[in-house]
Amino acid sequence: MIHYHTLIIGAGYAGYSLAKELRKLDPNRTILLISSDSADYYSKPLLSNGFSKQKSAAELIQKTAEQMAAELNISIWPFCHAQRIDATQHQLHTDKGLLHYQQLVLATGASPVKLPLPAATEGLVWSVNDLTDYQKFLELSQGKRKITVLGAGLVGIEYANDLALAGFQVDVIALEQQPLAQLLPPELGQVLQQQLKAAGVQFYWGSAIAEAKRVEQQLQLVLADGRHLETELILSAVGLKPKLELAAAARIDCGKGIKVNQNLATSVADIYALGDCAEVCGYNLMYIQPIGLSAKALALTLTGQQTAVQFPVMPVIVKSPALAVVSWPAPSQQQGEWTFEGQGQDWVAKYQNNAGVLLGFALTGKMVAQRLRLAKEMPALIA
Structure with missing residues (x-):
């Protein structure tokens, strides 16, 4: 059995950010990072604008796992699957052996939500959540002209815009009635929709795929409201949904994510969580900035300086070349009204109470x- 001071499960931005911060504070601690994939270091946000730049998955890799291990002086086990946590014994069972930890950090990320779709779509539906997914979808798209995107949230809109720039005919199918319904008021959603339409994106609002039929290389889709369209790839x-299985099996409290306090500690001693898998004081924020802030705070805590993470207002920046968009949505329970100022493509919308x-x-x-x-006019999300 191998002993490590800090054991990190997950080699995404959260896991690597924490490893970097820990190494800055403590040059001698033993750190092991394990990952179910190659553990190569890359920027996940770049996945949603790689097609228009004609980038392969290999070209998006900034540093290999071996290079990161040498740079940070840590151990990295790629293609290692965590199987079970024994919190009482401070042990992690993996398919590569038994590990002993003093501190365990869950940075397991999130996985794509999968919709029930007609059987004819099998093999033609893909989600892109990591480099392997990206490369597979890139290969599937070769020789195709028509691609349909399911979902008009942040990721769906970014991919739709990027695929259109890459020369594909892009259709978006969504249950909502506008792009970025969780981030924009309808008035600004309409402005964004107009710009995306000008870029070649077509929208099918308020319905879902009910039927599908393959005809040669085409996939004929029928929506629940009777509309028809053809595509070659979806x-x-x-x-995304936080990966909770490992934590839940260890009887760690979970809600929307793995529940942690302001010190990012779970309900089980010496186990912490951060990133897409974590629910910090009720918030599950799947963005880069809160992950970076969490990594800095948690590194201090793990090295003996108990530090509560603080989240200021962190506006969401949408990577949509068709129209620059930034948003900080008001909590759903807050009562207020939108006011608008601007013209053309340039708008300021404020949501204010009485x-x-x-x-x-x-x-x-x-x-x-x-x-x-x-952002400075508003109180911090977590002070």
Whole structure:
């Protein structure tokens, strides 16, 4: 059995960010990072604009696992699957052996939500959540002209825009009535839709795929409301769900994610969580900035300086070349109204309560430059 001071499960941005911060603070601690994939280091946000740049998965790799291990002076086990946590014994069972830890950090990420779809779509539906997925979808798209995107949230819109720029005929199917329904008021959703249509993206709102039939190289789709369309490949981008199985099996409290307090500690001693898998004080934030802040705070805590993570207002930046978009949506339980200022593609939308207190905002076009000023007008998410 091998002993490590800190054992990190997951080689995404969260796992690697924590390893970097730990190494800055403690040059001598033994750190092992395990990953079910190759553990190569890359920027996941770049996956949703790689097609238009004609990048292969290999070209998106910034450093290999071997290079990261040498740079950080840590141990990395790629293609290693965590099987079971024995919290009482401080042990992790893996398919490569038994590991002993003093501190265990879960950075297991999230997996794509899979929709029930007609049998005829089998083999033609893909989600892109890592480099392997990206390369597979890139290969599947070769020689294709028509691609359908399921979902009009952040990831769906980014991929739709990128695929259109790459020269594909892109259709978007979504249950909502506008793009980025969770981030934008309808008025600004309409502005974004117009720009995406100008880029060649077509939208099918308010319905789902009910029937599918293969005819030669084409996939004929029938929506629940009777509309028809043809496609050759489907990219499913209907959302992500935190990976909770390992934590739940160890009887760690879970909700939307693995529940942690402001110190990122779970309900089980010496086990922590951060990143897409974590629910921090009720918030499950799958964005880069909160992960970076979490890694800095947790590294301090793990090296003996108990540090509560703090989340300021962190506007969401949408990678949509058709229209610059930044948003910080108001909590759903907050009562207020939208006000708008601007013209054309350049808008400032503010969501305020009856007292004029700013609760959320959305910016498009040139107005995205106001995001930091508006963010400072609002109280921190977690102080």
